[in-house]
Amino acid sequence: MEANLLGIYLNDHLAGATAGVDRARHLARSCRGTASAPAVEEIATEIAQDRHSLTDLMEELDVPARRYKVSAGWAAEKVGRLKANGRLVHRSPLSTLIELEMLRVGVSGKLACWQALRRLSDTEGRLDPHRLDDLVRRAHRQLRTLEELHSQQVTTTFRTPELTGSGAPR
Secondary structure: OOHHHHHHHHHHHHHHHHHHHHHHHHHHHHOOOOOOHHHHHHHHHHHHHHHHHHHHHHHHOOOOOOHHHHHHHHHHHHHHOOOOOOOOOOOOHHHHHHHHHHHHHHHHHHHHHHHHHHHHOOOOOOOOHHHHHHHHHHHHHHHHHHHHHHHHHHHHHHOOOOEOOOOOEO
16 A cells, blocks of 8 residues: 555545534534524534544554644635625525535545545455445435535525515515
């Protein structure tokens, strides 16, 4: 196994996981009091747990975490919050939609990492295939949940106002 390339690969995923944890927690705070809050909070908790699983796997493989990459992931997530959302003061429904899409991309990347490590577990004794199978299953479940939340948010974000009998929006 090419240890140097694996170290770069896992550190890149650690940077993404760092950004993902912050983004998921931010979205969970933003969704408090909504119907989607429990599902978003569960996803945020699991994403944080998955980041911890990644750091554990890195330790088991003797791959040191590169702090500059972790810091870059953290900073990228903060910069990502500065995007325009069509509102100056209040949170826009578009923000939630975009954040759900960002989490879907991140979870898809995480799934690919778990699948790559699962394949390596066939020849790398330090990797537990059963643990990786569990992580793969969880990532699939997270994607299904995020897809459902995304579908609901599309309707909320782009709904058109109902018209009254006079043709005016309600």
